[in-house]
Amino acid sequence: RKVVTPKDIAIPGNAFHKCQNLNTVIISEGTTVVGGNAFSSCHSLIHVSLPDSLQVIGSESFYGCISLTGLTLPQHIETIGMRAFYGCDSLTGLILPSSITEIGLDAFAQCHSLKSITISKCFQICSVFGTRNSITNITVMDGVTTIGGFCDCENLTSISIPDSVTAIDDYAFHNCSSLKNIQIPSSINKVGGSAFDGCDEGLYDTESLPGVKLVDGWVVGYDASLSGDINLVGIRGIGCSSFQDCHAMTSITIPDTVSIIEKNSFWGCTSITNVILPSRLTSIEEQAFVNCYLLNTITLPNTITNIGRCAFLRCRKLKKMFIPNSVVNIRDSAFSECNSLENAIISDNVINIPSHLFSDCFNLSSIILPSLITNIGNSAFANCTSLIKITLPDTIISIGESAFYNNFSLEEISLPPSIKTIENSLFEECRHLNKINILNGVGNIGTSSFRNTAITEITIPNSVTNIEECAFEWCEGLKKVIIGENLKSIGASAFHNCSIQEVHISSIEQWCSVSFINWFSNPLLYADLYLQGCQIEELVIPNGVKNIKNYAFNGCRSIISIDIPNSVTNIGYLAFSECSISKIEIPEGVETIGEYAFQGCASLNRVSLPNSILNLSETAFSSCPLVEVVLPQLICNMGFQSFFGDNKSIQTIEITFGVTNIAVNCFSRCRSIRNVYIPGSVVNIGGSAFNSCDSLNN
Numbered sequence: 089r090k091v092v093t094p095k096d097i098a099i100p101g102n103a104f105h106k107c108q109n110l111n112t113v114i115i116s117e118g119t120t121v122v123g124g125n126a127f128s129s130c131h132s133l134i135h136v137s138l139p140d141s142l143q144v145i146g147s148e149s150f151y152g153c154i155s156l157t158g159l160t161l162p163q164h165i166e167t168i169g170m171r172a173f174y175g176c177d178s179l180t181g182l183i184l185p186s187s188i189t190e191i192g193l194d195a196f197a198q199c200h201s202l203k204s205i206t207i208s209k210c211f212q213i214c215s216v217f218g219t220r221n222s223i224t225n226i227t228v229m230d231g232v233t234t235i236g237g238f239c240d241c242e243n244l245t246s247i248s249i250p251d252s253v254t255a256i257d258d259y260a261f262h263n264c265s266s267l268k269n270i271q272i273p274s275s276i277n278k279v280g281g282s283a284f285d286g287c288d289e290g291l292y293d294t295e296s297l298p299g300v301k302l303v304d305g306w307v308v309g310y311d312a313s314l315s316g317d318i319n320l321v322g323i324r325g326i327g328c329s330s331f332q333d334c335h336a337m338t339s340i341t342i343p344d345t346v347s348i349i350e351k352n353s354f355w356g357c358t359s360i361t362n363v364i365l366p367s368r369l370t371s372i373e374e375q376a377f378v379n380c381y382l383l384n385t386i387t388l389p390n391t392i393t394n395i396g397r398c399a400f401l402r403c404r405k406l407k408k409m410f411i412p413n414s415v416v417n418i419r420d421s422a423f424s425e426c427n428s429l430e431n432a433i434i435s436d437n438v439i440n441i442p443s444h445l446f447s448d449c450f451n452l453s454s455i456i457l458p459s460l461i462t463n464i465g466n467s468a469f470a471n472c473t474s475l476i477k478i479t480l481p482d483t484i485i486s487i488g489e490s491a492f493y494n495n496f497s498l499e500e501i502s503l504p505p506s507i508k509t510i511e512n513s514l515f516e517e518c519r520h521l522n523k524i525n526i527l528n529g530v531g532n533i534g535t536s537s538f539r540n541t542a543i544t545e546i547t548i549p550n551s552v553t554n555i556e557e558c559a560f561e562w563c564e565g566l567k568k569v570i571i572g573e574n575l576k577s578i579g580a581s582a583f584h585n586c587s588i589q590e591v592h593i594s595s596i597e598q599w600c601s602v603s604f605i606n607w608f609s610n611p612l613l614y615a616d617l618y619l620q621g622c623q624i625e626e627l628v629i630p631n632g633v634k635n636i637k638n639y640a641f642n643g644c645r646s647i648i649s650i651d652i653p654n655s656v657t658n659i660g661y662l663a664f665s666e667c668s669i670s671k672i673e674i675p676e677g678v679e680t681i682g683e684y685a686f687q688g689c690a691s692l693n694r695v696s697l698p699n700s701i702l703n704l705s706e707t708a709f710s711s712c713p714l715v716e717v718v719l720p721q722l723i724c725n726m727g728f729q730s731f732f733g734d735n736k737s738i739q740t741i742e743i744t745f746g747v748t749n750i751a752v753n754c755f756s757r758c759r760s761i762r763n764v765y766i767p768g769s770v771v772n773i774g775g776s777a778f779n780s781c782d783s784l785n786n
Contacts, residue, residue, distance in 0.1 A: 089132075093119060099126045101146065108132060117141050122149045124169065131155060134178075138162050145172050147192060154178060161185055168195050177201055184208060186231070191216045203243075210257075212237040224266075228253065236260040236280070251275045256283050258328065267291055272304040272324070277348055279327035284308045296322060310334055320346075326353050328373075335359055342366050349376045351396065358382065361405075365389055372399045374419065381405065384428075390414045395422050404428055411435045420444055420465070427451060430474075434458050441468050443488060450474060453497075457481060464491050466511075473497060480504050489513055489534070496520055503527060510537045512556070517541075522565070526552070533559050535579070548572045555582050557605065568592070569611045577603040584608035592618040597630045604639035607662065613643035614666075631655050636663045638682065643667070648691075652678070659685050666690075676700050681708045688712070693737075697723070699746050706731050716740040721747045728755045736760050739783075745769050750777050759783055 089111040093099060096118030104110060106129045113127060117139040124146035127133060133153045140162045147169035150156060157178045161168075163185050170192030173179065179202045184191075186208035196202060197218030205217075208229040217223060224243050228235055230250040236257025238244060244264045251273045258280035261267055268290040272279070284291060284303050293302040299314030300307055305324035315336035320326070321343050329352040331337065339362040340354070346366045351373040354360065362385045363377070369389050374396035377383060384405040388395075390412040397419035400406065404427045411418070415435040421444040423429060431454035432446065438458045443465035446452055453474040459481050466488035469475060476497050480487075484504040492498060494517040503510075505527050512534040515521055522542040526533075528549040533556060538546075540562040548555070550572035557579030560566060563586050570592040582605075591611045593599050596619065604610045617624040625646055629636065631653040638660035641647060647667045652659075654677040661682040664672075671694035672686065678698055683705040686692060689712050696718035697704070704722060709732065717738055723731055724747050732738060738760055743750070745767040752774035755761060763786045764778070778784060 090114075092116065095119070099123055101125050103127075104130060106130065111135070113137070115139055115142065120144065122146055124148055125151065128152055134158075138165075140164055143167065145169060147171060148174065150176060152176075161188075163187060166190070168192060170194060171197065174198055180204070182206070186229070194218055197221070208232060210235050210237045212239075214240045236283075239263055242266060246270075249273055249276075254278065256280055258282060259285075262286055270304060272306060276306075277325070278350060279303075279306050279308065279325060281328035281332075281352060283327060307331075317341075319343075326350055328352055329355065332356055339363070342369075344368050347371070349373060351375055352378070354380060356380075361385070365392075367391065370394065372396055374398055375401065377401075377403055388412055388415070393417065395419065397421060398424070401425055408432070411438070413437050418442055418445060421447070424448055431455070436460065439463070441465055443467055444470070447471055459483070462486070464488060466490055467493060470494060477501075482506070487511060487514060490516065493517060499523070503530075505529060508532075510534050512536060513539070515541055532556070535559065536561065538563060544568070546570070548575060550574050553577070555579060557581055558584065560586060560611075561608075562586075569615075571599075571611075573598055575602055578605065578609040578611075580605040581608040583611040583613070586611070588613075588615040590618055591615045592621070594620060596628070597633055600629065600633050600636045600640050602640070603637060604642075607639065607642065610639045610642050612641060614645055615643075616646035617641070617644050625649070627651065629653055629656060634658070636660055638662060640664075641667060658682070661685065662687065664689065671695070674698055674701070679703065681705060683707045684710065686712060696742075697744070699744055704731055713737050716742065718742045718744055719747070720744050721749070724750050724754055727751060727753060728758055739763060741765070743767055743770065748772065750774060752776060753779065755781055757781075762786060 089109050092114045093116050095116045098121040101123035102125045104127050105125050110130045110133050112135045114137045118141050121144045126149045128148050128151035130153050134155050142162045144167045148171045150173050151171055152175045154177045156176045164187050167190045172195045175198040177200050179199045181204045183206040195216050200222050203222050204225045206227040224245050227248045230252050234255045235253055239259045239262035241264050243266055245266050254275055255278040260283040262282050263286035268288045301309040306327055307323055307330045308327045317339045318337055319341040328350040331354050332352050333356040335358050337357050338359050341364040344366040347368055347370050349372045353376045355375055355378045358381050360380045361382045367389050369392050371394040375398045378398055378401045381404050383403045392414055394417045398421045400423050401421055402425045406426045407428050407430050409432045411434045413435045416437045420442045423446050424444045425448045427450050429449045430451050433456045436458045439462050441464040445468045447467045447470040450473050452472045460483050462485050464487045467490045470490050470493040472495050474497055475495050482504045485506040489511040490513040492515050493513050496519040498518045499520050500523045502525050509532045514537045516536045516539040518541050520542050528551045532554045535556040536558040538560050539558050542565050544565045545568040547570040552572055553574055553576045555578045559582045561581050561584040566586040568590045573594040588611050623646055626649045627647045628651045632655050635658045640663045642662045643666045652675055654675045656678055658680045662684045664686050665684055666688040668691055669689055670691045673696040676698040677700050680703040685708045687710045692712040693715040697720045699720040701720050701722050740763040742765040746769050748771050750773045754777045756776050756779040759782045761781050762783050
């Protein structure tokens with residue numbers, strides 16, 4: 089009938105399961121765990137003493153102990169498992185200590201006599217005590233700051249809330265259908281959305297302000313009769329979502345007793361034209377005035393410190409916004425899609441302009457930024473199509489992606505000196521932006537950052553190492569590009585559909601090492617090359633260069649001759665495509681000539697290839713009007729047709745001294761060849777080597 093456990097042991101699961109005569113249990117100090125089902129279905133168990141050392145009560149530990157009348161939980165208990173006290177019908181009261189971090193599902197469900205509980209932290213009552221619990225009274229202990237989780241407690245009639253509580257959560261007392269009275273302490277500054285929906289009708293005061301539902305002076309909702317101009321005189325506060333979708337209200341006056349406009353308070357009040365805010369207001373929370381389409385007048389008091397996310401989103405008639413110096417925080421999209429907003433002045437104490445703050449404010453033509461801001465967020469001014477000029481303070485260290493996207497009236501802007509990265513799409517579609525100064529210190533120019541702007545000249549400073557894809561695409565007026573000395577890569581289509589005439593570089597050696605991703609990466613395409621201010625016609629590759637990268641001089645109009653040193657081993661894909669050279673001598677040392685390396689050089693008539701060639705693309709000289717070629721051993725071994733088969737203009741073949749063998753069919757059916765020079769080093773000419781060379785006469 090009585091069990092006293094030894095000290096310092098864990099009580100294993102099922103240890104005393106169904107001990108029907110067990111009346112009293114004393115668990116000694118030192119025990120930290122009572123295992124699952126340890127005392128389950130002990131129907132005669134009345135008294136249980138739990139030690140201060142106990143931390144865990146396992147699942148169903150006291151399940152079905154229908155005679156258990158008193159239960160004191162120790163002050164260090166952390167976990168109570170699922171259905172731990174399920175069906176303990178004789179329990180009448182319970183204090184849950186603040187040490188508890190986890191209470192399992194239905195831990196105290198079906199405890200039909202349990203009517204009073206004291207809690208030191210909030211949780212979902214119905215998940216712990218069951219949806220059909222008998223709780224009528226809840227006492228919240230001092231020290232709790234936020235309460236909630238009492239929804240669907242259908243028998244709850246009273247709750248004691250201490251002065252330490254500052255907030256009531258969303259749905260806190262939702263569907264507490266027996267709750268008729270509650271005292272909300274003066275410490276409360278927030279009542280969540282639907283916190284008192286579905287309570288007894290006696291809870292609501294509907295007489296003080298006709299059409300408005302009040303609970304102890306707090307606005308918690310409205311009825312269908314509410315319309316016209318509303319003065320909320322006498323209220324203590326406005327709960328979240330209290331007037332949401334109240335379409336008949338045309339203006340609202342909020343008394344000085346209110347310090348916070350809660351989230352969603354006036355969301356969708358589509359007929360409101362004017363709001364008078366209290367003089368002691370400190371915060372407008374997120375989405376407070378979303379979709380107040382007709383709101384045209386609102387004055388922020390100089391006590392306000394915070395404007396929440398989307399606070400005035402889609403207030404489409406709002407024309408002016410003065411944000412007083414008391415404001416220190418503005419959240420994302422606070423004034424986004426305010427289509428009629430024409431000018432805005434932002435508090436000098438704001439240091440961060442958040443994402444989408446004024447995005448899609450089509451009529452915003454004037455904005456004064458704080459003098460000490462450090463950051464502008466993504467799309468902060470995107471689609472502000474009337475903004476002509478904006479001054480960026482030197483304190484700014486970062487500007488987010490698309491911050492000025494599609495500001496097509498913007499003509500000129502100076503970037504602050506501390507900017508290190510020009511983010512993606514920063515000025516994309518700013519179609520009238522014709523002047524931009526990128527200061528030394530910027531390391532990266534992002535994707536589409538200046539796409540489809542009106543700039544005519546751009547200087548890439550020495551600090552820039554990377555230009556990303558489409559950065560200057562569709563800058564059709566861009567005529568001159570000055571490249572810094574540390575550029576390492578240019579992304580795909582970075583200069584696609586530009587009209588560049590001049591490209592200025594500081595070093596040929598550096599330019600040969602730049603990585604270009606595709607045809608339109610290189611600004612030299614159809615432009616003239618300038619080195620230190622002088623136009624380059626005779627290109628001299630410096631000795632020491634080993635690799636001429638893909639696209640390096642692709643389409644350069646000014647180059648008419650090329651001098652390649654012995655140090656070069658590789659000539660990349662399209663490296664000299666469509667240049668105006670008439671002849672080229674590839675020096676000994678070059679091993680690889682990539683695809684289309686000299687493709688489309690319309691004046692190229694003579695090529696000399698070295699014996700060092702190991703890899704020669706068959707398209708390297710495609711669409712060149714070659715007349716004379718000097719051939720190395722590689723071609724004599726593999727066959728002329730393999731490399732120059734599509735060229736019908738070659739008349740003279742000179743074989744490099746040192747070639748010893750001309751392969752079978754090497755020049756077979758080369759009908760345009762007239763002259764062949766074979767050096768004394770050749771010791772073997774294969775069968776049919778010159779078969780059907782109909783024009784060969786020398």
